Amino acid sequence: MTADAERAQTLTDLLRANAEPLIDQWVGVVAALLRGRSTRVELEADFREFFAALLPLVGRDGKDTAGPEFGEIRSLLEEYSRARVRAGFTPSETAASVFSLKREVFGLTENSEDPQMFRQLMAFSGLLDALGLLTFEFYARAREEIIREQSEQLLELTTPVVKIWEGVLAVPLVGTLDSARTQVVMEKLLEALVETGSEHAIIDITGVFAVDTQVAQHLLKTVVAARLMGAECIVSGIRPQIAQTIVALGIEFGDIVTKASLADALRHALRRDGVDVVRREAQ
Template structure:
């Protein structure tokens, strides 16, 4: 649908003829709001791209921008919003980049007494309102996605699987354990067992603040999964407070080897590896 007969042609001509000065004033207005946090050269580059995307849309009914004719500008605003999130701008600062064009267009058309231009300016103002709101919402979506990505990356960094000896892996855990993190521990440990062919794994929870029923169950599942992969798994670093909690919760570790410290677990593992090596040597001689 069009704003009126003429499809915004008069306003388009007016805006196109004054493009350079209009963009300059637009850049100055936003630059003042950002107080130098973005250079005028960067703003001019972005605003010229946005300006070219806006020109074909002048005169269109902007109350609904979900149509295919708005696809390109929606995509541009999505990317612009994402870049603004990464650069540390606020959602208001990001959306104001769009809203600020309204005043410049109003000032540009103020001396034109053609009623059609006035109606076209009002329609264009509505379009900018819709695009500004889209920018605000797009910023919120992008921020959520980036926060999720950063959380996943942080989760990966805080659950390292370390090869401390030939055939021996260790997973030193620090902080709070929850379902998501213990799932990552299991996945990374099992993959490391496959990649290295290790037969021993130590899960050290010295730095874990607390263990509840759910966390304990996840640890037990991790140990069982490692056994199914042919590896012996030891849980170390069970401090007195955590041991009391485990007993109070009635959690049974069964035949799972537990040690008070990582050093004790490592000594046990190396001793077990030596015994197995000696046994294999004997079997080889007998054979």
């Protein structure tokens, strides 16, 4: 056995022999830090797994946490960070759960005058620093994934496809129309056309803040996609300001039917199907 292995084993033995009180103190410190938002039972279960995965790594400096020997502890930290994101904890609180172990280990060896032990502690400190930084990375990645999932869900909610008459679908758009949202509109509209067999689709832009060249291109793509499915598309909600903008930009809608309001678009679609809407006189 090499001298480095002997030195590493010394700290490993010390940690293993004092595992129970060390974990108990660690759990207590983090529980106080989190102010009761995570129970001791939950923390103890997580920290026992973490401690068991950490022991074989004692003596490493943590410079290459991407190595296969770090696989188990990376998985534990990633799962822990993801759970903390969903529970509403901050990245500092999440990383502090790892960093807190350092103080407890230093307290365990504070009376040691062995220079070898000091070097081992410095290496152990660097290892915990590297693992703490990993939690920051995993936390940021998990939060980005959750934000992306929520954005996709929000797009689904804000882009409804409504059946307003037999054979007539409507897509009321509100806000800004960008590439991502256009894709959602197109997919949902095409799915609804297949499911209902509708021959008319009304894209209502009354709630769209502004129409520029990019927005117009997105609308045209959606209309072309619907036409390929055999449906006639009508763009409604062309207010005077939007009409002036379209003319000023030189945007050509070609043979696409445009109407000032959703009611006008529905009336046009019904007439194309041979249905006349007649106002009944009050008796």
